[in-house]
Amino acid sequence: MSGIPESNDDLMAECDVETLSGSTKGGQRANKVETGVRLTHRPSGTVVTARRSRSQFRNKALAVAELRRRLEEAARPVKVRRPTKPTKGSKRRRLEAKRQRSEKKANRRPPEV
Template identity: 45%
Template sequence: MFHVYPTDRESLERDCDLHFFIASGPGGQHRNKVESGVRLTHRATGVVVTATERRSQHANRDVAFERMAMRLEERQRPRISRKATRPTLASRERRLGTKRIHSQRKQMRSMPNE
């Protein structure tokens, strides 16, 4: 059982901690001296998302909220369990054939018995 977290912008703004930091990388003086990087932390789940692609803090904030919504939606998607299946007859024969060839190669490498 899992908890349903809302992924609309207002709920995310209410449920997330917003932190700004200086983003590294190309972009010149504006990017190197201004705190344009955005880090969002969802308090309920502990999911952390960062956005540093843009030189604008506002653009990075929008991208971070979109990423957080996608991450929470992905986390809430039910997992489909895999059904255990038996290998087919053809795949079993292929596997045994390669094992037989490998075994013969190893036997050829050994010293002959006298």
């Protein structure tokens, strides 16, 4: 990988970890226990929050996985689009189809007197 640490421990060393109480399943327990995790990746400034689980440990693992996915996506090079032109054959086929469609519609009209 380009610049992204291989292990989760190395990646966590580059992050600020903040715990927060999360609105999740668990009701009163979830409201008073800080199970949510917010990771801020210092080098890139990417912020990831995980509150899905009742477990802080599980939320931390989910946040690290999401952070890794976002960093890999950001490191992927953008594919350059090369403009193309229609071939002569495709132009000919398109114009022929348009001519046939025009003739078909012209034949539907009542004859001119």
